[in-house]
Amino acid sequence: MANPSPSKIPSPDSPVSGTFNPANKRADIDTVEKAVLDAVAAFGYPDASRFAMRIALEESMVNAFLHGHRGLPEDTTIEVKFQVTKDDVTVQITDQGPGFNPTSVPNPTDDENLELPSGRGLMLIQAYMSEVRHELDGRRIVMVYKRPSEGG
Helix, strand or coil: CCCCCCCCCCCCCCCEEEEECCCCCHHHHHHHHHHHHHHHHHCCCCHHHHHHHHHHHHHHHHHHHHHHCCCCCCCCCCEEEEEECCCEEEEEEECCCCCCCHHHCCCCCCHHHCCCCCCHHHHHHHHHCCEEEEEHHHCEEEEEEECCCCCC
């Protein structure tokens, strides 16, 4: 896996980007999260932004492995691409599974679904990200976080 973790404050005109192919191992997931969050911190995003990105990254990678890769060999990797600029953060995570229809996931806040163990990850991602879309028949999630305005 590449590690484009920034060591200095980037130029406002130079985005920081990277591509990873983590396996379903805690160390691999942590490496990806660290690289993205280090870039977000280097651009001076507030703590709340870093928190939102961490939650969305964790939930989306876990979903890719847990649901997207169900039935695939344990060492099957996902692809994570990210780009951080002074204005926004874009992350796309692609799994190698058969895909799914995001609209078929039950709303976890409906009374009949409160005890179901699934659906909350997508809800959290939607809550924290500015934009979320699914591509490749649900095998890819693209998340965009727009930097909040000063004081906003």
